[in-house]
Amino acid sequence: MSAKRIVMSSDHAAIELRQALAAHITSMGYEVDDIGPTTPESTHYPDHGANAARKVASGEADLGVILCGTGQGIMMAANKIPGIRCGVCSDAFSARMIRAHNNANILSLGARVVGEGLAIDIVEAYLNAEFEGGRHGTRVDMIMALED
Numbered sequence: 001m002s003a004k005r006i007v008m009s010s011d012h013a014a015i016e017l018r019q020a021l022a023a024h025i026t027s028m029g030y031e032v033d034d035i036g037p038t039t040p041e042s043t044h045y046p047d048h049g050a051n052a053a054r055k056v057a058s059g060e061a062d063l064g065v066i067l068c069g070t071g072q073g074i075m076m077a078a079n080k081i082p083g084i085r086c087g088v089c090s091d092a093f094s095a096r097m098i099r100a101h102n103n104a105n106i107l108s109l110g111a112r113v114v115g116e117g118l119a120i121d122i123v124e125a126y127l128n129a130e131f132e133g134g135r136h137g138t139r140v141d142m143i144m145a146l147e148d
């Protein structure tokens with residue numbers, strides 16, 4: 001396991017699922033930094049996506065798992081932070097591939113889209129995958145060059 005530290009955040013729509021996934025990821029042997037929120041008031045997913053993304057971009061966390069109702073808004077916010085490659089997944093195949101081919105450093109999930117069992121499968125597929133490099137490395141470098 002090369003990545004060890006996982007940062008997690010969500011908006012109000014995904015607190016319960018985030019906490020369940022945090023417990024599961026911890027049980028898989030990772031260090032989880034769950035940066036909340038913990039109370040159910042309506043909140044703003046761009047803040048939570050950016051906060052988790054900054055921890056990954058700075059190297060404080062190796063990878064991130066973030067959630068909102070659909071996973072889409074928080075993904076869009078995270079991808080605005082330089083150095084971040086975040087994808088939304090609702091299936092385990094895509095979750096494996098965003099790591100293996102796209103070297104995604106954050107996984108986003110929609111708590112109103114997937115149930116807990118499927119979310120666990122998706123997170124396991126993402127965390128257990130490894131970036132394949134090679135031609136995929138060339139393409140990931142091309143994505144990152146678009147930031148310049």
Ligand code: RB5
Pocket residue numbers: 011013045068069070071072073074
């Ligand atoms: C909040 O109601 C909802 O818009 C948010 O969780 C998310 O789905 C946005 O993309």
